[in-house]
Amino acid sequence: MTASTPESYLSEWDRRLLEFEESRHISVFRRGMRNLVRNRLLLSGVILGLLVVGAGVLGPVIAGGDYELINFSNIHAAPFSEDALLGTDHLGRDTATRLFVAIRVSLAVAVGVTGLALVAGLAIGTVAGFRGGWTDRSLSGVMDFIWGFPLILVAVLFAGGLGEGLLSVILAVGLVNMAAIARVVRGEVLSLSEREFIEAARAGGLSNWRIIRKHLLPNILAPALVLASYYVAVAIIAEAALSFIGLGAQPPLPSLGQMVAEGRNFLQLNHWETTVPGLALVAMVLSVSLIGDGLRDVFDPRLRHEAKGLES
Amino acid sequence: MKENSPEIQSILEEYQQRKLSRRQFLKKVGAAGVGATAAAALLASCGSDEPAATTAAPATTAAPATTAAPATTAAPATTAAPETAMGPSRGGTLREGYNRDVSKHDPITTNWYDPAFFAIYEAIVTVSPDGDFVPQYCTDFSVSGDGLEYRFTVEDRQSHSGNAITAADVAEFYRIQKFSFIASLASPISHYEVDGNQVVAKMNNAWVGTLGPLATGYWRIANINTWKDVGGYDDETGLAGESVVASVYGTEVVDATGPFKHTEWVPGSHSYVERWDDYPGSNVPYFENKGTAHLDAIRWTVITEAGQRATQLENGDIDTLLNPAHQDLARLQENPDLTVYQHAEWSGYFMFMNREHFPELFGDVETRRGLSHAVDREGMAQALLFGNGAATYGPFPTTDRYYDPAVEQHNNYDVAEANRLLDAAGWSMGSDGVRERDGVPLQFEFMVENESLQTAIATAAAAQFSQVGAQADVNVVDRAVWFERAGGPEVPAGLFMWLWPIPIDVLTLFCASYTVPSPNWSHANEPRIDQAIADWQSAGTEEAAAKAQSDFQLAWAETLPNMSFINQNSTFVKNNRVHGWSPHVWLLYPYYNDTWIEA
Numbered sequence: 040m041t042a043s044t045p046e047s048y049l050s051e052w053d054r055r056l057l058e059f060e061e062s063r064h065i066s067v068f069r070r071g072m073r074n075l076v077r078n079r080l081l082l083s084g085v086i087l088g089l090l091v092v093g094a095g096v097l098g099p100v101i102a103g104g105d106y107e108l109i110n111f112s113n114i115h116a117a118p119f120s121e122d123a124l125l126g127t128d129h130l131g132r133d134t135a136t137r138l139f140v141a142i143r144v145s146l147a148v149a150v151g152v153t154g155l156a157l158v159a160g161l162a163i164g165t166v167a168g169f170r171g172g173w174t175d176r177s178l179s180g181v182m183d184f185i186w187g188f189p190l191i192l193v194a195v196l197f198a199g200g201l202g203e204g205l206l207s208v209i210l211a212v213g214l215v216n217m218a219a220i221a222r223v224v225r226g227e228v229l230s231l232s233e234r235e236f237i238e239a240a241r242a243g244g245l246s247n248w249r250i251i252r253k254h255l256l257p258n259i260l261a262p263a264l265v266l267a268s269y270y271v272a273v274a275i276i277a278e279a280a281l282s283f284i285g286l287g288a289q290p291p292l293p294s295l296g297q298m299v300a301e302g303r304n305f306l307q308l309n310h311w312e313t314t315v316p317g318l319a320l321v322a323m324v325l326s327v328s329l330i331g332d333g334l335r336d337v338f339d340p341r342l343r344h345e346a347k348g349l350e351s
Numbered sequence: 352m353k354e355n356s357p358e359i360q361s362i363l364e365e366y367q368q369r370k371l372s373r374r375q376f377l378k379k380v381g382a383a384g385v386g387a388t389a390a391a392a393l394l395a396s397c398g399s400d401e402p403a404a405t406t407a408a409p410a411t412t413a414a415p416a417t418t419a420a421p422a423t424t425a426a427p428a429t430t431a432a433p434e435t436a437m438g439p440s441r442g443g444t445l446r447e448g449y450n451r452d453v454s455k456h457d458p459i460t461t462n463w464y465d466p467a468f469f470a471i472y473e474a475i476v477t478v479s480p481d482g483d484f485v486p487q488y489c490t491d492f493s494v495s496g497d498g499l500e501y502r503f504t505v506e507d508r509q510s511h512s513g514n515a516i517t518a519a520d521v522a523e524f525y526r527i528q529k530f531s532f533i534a535s536l537a538s539p540i541s542h543y544e545v546d547g548n549q550v551v552a553k554m555n556n557a558w559v560g561t562l563g564p565l566a567t568g569y570w571r572i573a574n575i576n577t578w579k580d581v582g583g584y585d586d587e588t589g590l591a592g593e594s595v596v597a598s599v600y601g602t603e604v605v606d607a608t609g610p611f612k613h614t615e616w617v618p619g620s621h622s623y624v625e626r627w628d629d630y631p632g633s634n635v636p637y638f639e640n641k642g643t644a645h646l647d648a649i650r651w652t653v654i655t656e657a658g659q660r661a662t663q664l665e666n667g668d669i670d671t672l673l674n675p676a677h678q679d680l681a682r683l684q685e686n687p688d689l690t691v692y693q694h695a696e697w698s699g700y701f702m703f704m705n706r707e708h709f710p711e712l713f714g715d716v717e718t719r720r721g722l723s724h725a726v727d728r729e730g731m732a733q734a735l736l737f738g739n740g741a742a743t744y745g746p747f748p749t750t751d752r753y754y755d756p757a758v759e760q761h762n763n764y765d766v767a768e769a770n771r772l773l774d775a776a777g778w779s780m781g782s783d784g785v786r787e788r789d790g791v792p793l794q795f796e797f798m799v800e801n802e803s804l805q806t807a808i809a810t811a812a813a814a815q816f817s818q819v820g821a822q823a824d825v826n827v828v829d830r831a832v833w834f835e836r837a838g839g840p841e842v843p844a845g846l847f848m849w850l851w852p853i854p855i856d857v858l859t860l861f862c863a864s865y866t867v868p869s870p871n872w873s874h875a876n877e878p879r880i881d882q883a884i885a886d887w888q889s890a891g892t893e894e895a896a897a898k899a900q901s902d903f904q905l906a907w908a909e910t911l912p913n914m915s916f917i918n919q920n921s922t923f924v925k926n927n928r929v930h931g932w933s934p935h936v937w938l939l940y941p942y943y944n945d946t947w948i949e950a
């Protein structure tokens with residue numbers, strides 16, 4: 040902005056007010072894109088996330104190698120050594136190839152788990168909050184009961200029943216995350232149910248299903264999505280942690296936690312075997328967190344306005 | 352030593368100059384017409400910078416000439432600092448790192464015996480650093496001329512509880528011990544009798560291996576009266592009765608005669624013993640300390656994390672360590688504050704293949720051999736053990752004096768041969784890279800304990816199987832789960848590590864037809880192997896023992912009741928403040944009678 044533009048004559052307050060008025064009339068997508076460009080953290084998260092997703096989706100195709108292929112004559116190689124961009128592990132397996140597959144495993148688990156948890160959490164939380172009474176008490180009781188269990192314990196229980204592996208991880212993380220999402224959604228629904236527009240809808244004779252579909256879900260979807268982005272990060276970390284202790288992905292299928300676990304025995308020999316998957320884990324979680332924060336900015340007008348100084 | 356032929360001498364020189372590996376050496380001298388025993392003796396005579404060599408010293412006057420203590424090429428090789436000239440000081444707690452979880456301290460019902468058994472218990476005889484059987488609980492022992500009777504003189508003793516143990520109690524202990532799962536190792540011993548102050552082992556037949564099992568942890572003598580009091584044993588149910596299964600012996604109550612008393616046993620964490628101040632002293636001739644122990648106590652800390660063991664020793668959290676990770680060995684050897692003991696270990700890793708429940712996979716020997724040829728054992732030994740061990744093509748470690756290099760004709764790494772055998776067995780390659788036969792894919796669960804080295808071995812083997820079209824799905828489980836499932840109808844294959852001072856004895860357990868389904872988890876029923884076992888357990892002479900063991904190894908290598916992979920060396924490390932802690936090759940663990948710590 041320069042002094043010659045008409046806006047320069049406006050006060051700072053008027054300029055922000057104008058932006059706010061404009062923002063009410065543009066689409067969520069456009070607003071999101073604008074926020075994406077303006078919010079450097081969000082932009083960083085998206086770029087980082089694209090890199091991670093690209094590595095997970097395209098990496099195994101580009102690398103082309105067999106993540107299971109061992110080479111006893113080239114063990115514990117450092118990054119950028121011959122024929123091994125990111126080095127090799129204790130069996131001489133190519134770290135880059137394994138890393139790409141591990142990222143794909145982590146992404147698949149995290150997105151899959153969170154998707155399932157989101158759908159189930161939305162359904163349970165909405166029904167509980169909207170119906171109230173014994174339905175709410177029973178569903179909330181079950182959700183609170185599940186939420187009270189530490190994730191590791193739930194994972195151990197599933198592993199004991201189903202055996203170690205990704206299925207146990209998916210079920211354990213999904214169950215706990217579902218409970219978390221359901222509790223938050225229930226709270227939102229309870230709050231919304233007291234609002235005038237819901238009362239009006241009821242008074243207008245709309246069916247419960249229509250009220251939920253047309254009025255409640257659109258209003259709780261945004262916070263639920265923001266919450267889900269947080270639980271994607273949680274799922275990534277949980278999958279890595281459970282694989283680290285041997286409950287998750289089973290060898291030879293690589294996962295980030297398992298690669299860290301295998302490498303930790305050789306820290307003094309070649310720390311890259313742990314550092315490389317560790318950094319990948321950091322990048323994944325960081326990108327999801329940044330995107331989550333950005334989404335919150337997009338979807339939560341209060342925060343957006345706070346950021347602009349309209350409300351303080 | 353008599354003079355060797357020029358050819359042999361040349362091979363010897365090459366070996367001493369490290370131009371040949373031990374395996375290459377054995378192959379070459381084998382090709383030159385030298386038998387296995389003689390080759391091992393040659394190897395033993397030229398240890399040079401390999402672990403220092405010893406040959407079996409003559410047995411003590413009291414002991415019969417037996418094969419029970421296996422001679423080896425690998426006596427303790429240490430990077431030892433000289434022992435200090437100061438005398439032993441009393442007191443202190445020895446903190447020892449242990450690479451496994453602690454087993455319950457009951458010789459009769461335990462699945463594994465730990466170092467604590469060497470502090471709490473005494474065996475009737477033990478093995479000296481020279482490989483001789485020497486008295487421990489007994490004061491003297493002898494064998495009859497026909498080899499059918501072993502007599503052990505025992506004095507009336509008191510155990511930790513203050514109760515008496517007589518010769519009759521020792522005989523009763525041995526009688527009940529015969530109910531244990533391990534008892535078949537000493538099956539040539541018919542029964543035990545008491546003659547005054549002597550315990551008499553009556554033999555079914557003369558057997559050169561008699562004393563071997565008696566010196567191990569499973570035959571270490573408990574006060575059988577206490578054992579019964581706590582467990583409520585009765586003859587009808589043997590060890591299967593509920594009262595024995597629920598017994599607190601070995602976990603809360605232990606009553607024995609060693610220099611230390613059981614104090615605490617916490618699975619997954621530690622076990623702890625304290626000095627027994629009423630210890631009457633040891634009969635073991637090579638112990639310097641004939642009285643009560645110097646140490647106040649010993650604590651074994653479970654450190655199953657491979658990478659942590661060496662670090663804890665370096666940080667001073669522990670004083671001594673059993674089996675650091677192989678990758679940390681070089682670093683420990685360079686540390687001037689530490690002493691590293693390395694020697695052959697009577698152990699090995701093998702894969703069982705359940706033929707009973709999965710005959711379509713492992714029922715034919717061609718398939719088993721095809722899979723075996725896909726495994727690069729030399730590469731595994733180098734990569735996973737960092738050279739601190741060797742490939743095994745048969746059941747025995749290459750360092751055992753009865754090791755027969757002829758097994759190396761079998762199971763060599765040869766992918767083309769592996770594919771040829773699998774083709775011949777009718778396995779055709781599927782479009783997904785997994786072979787099929789009669790609609791059955793060559794795919795199986797490969798169960799392995801949750802321990803880093805074992806997982807790595809299983810993963811490496813599975814990766815190599817996949818190169819010939821076999822898919823082994825590695826399933827990592829807890830140790831207890833492993834034992835619960837092994838041999839059952841749901842598990843086709845699993846990795847196991849055995850550890851025993853006399854290989855032939857324990858290896859019979861894993862392949863004899865009479866130990867199906869456990870621990871013959873393969874459900875193998877090979878007449879050649881059963882015959883070799885019978886020959887071993889009836890071997891009355893050294894020659895017969897050597898032949899039986901050779902037959903056993905070859906039968907194993909050819910019929911593959913289990914698939915051997917590698918054998919690691921044993922490594923013990925101590926802080927130089929610790930003295931009198933001297934592990935040796937003949938025993939799995941050190942004794943603690945002489946051990947003391949600088950103040």
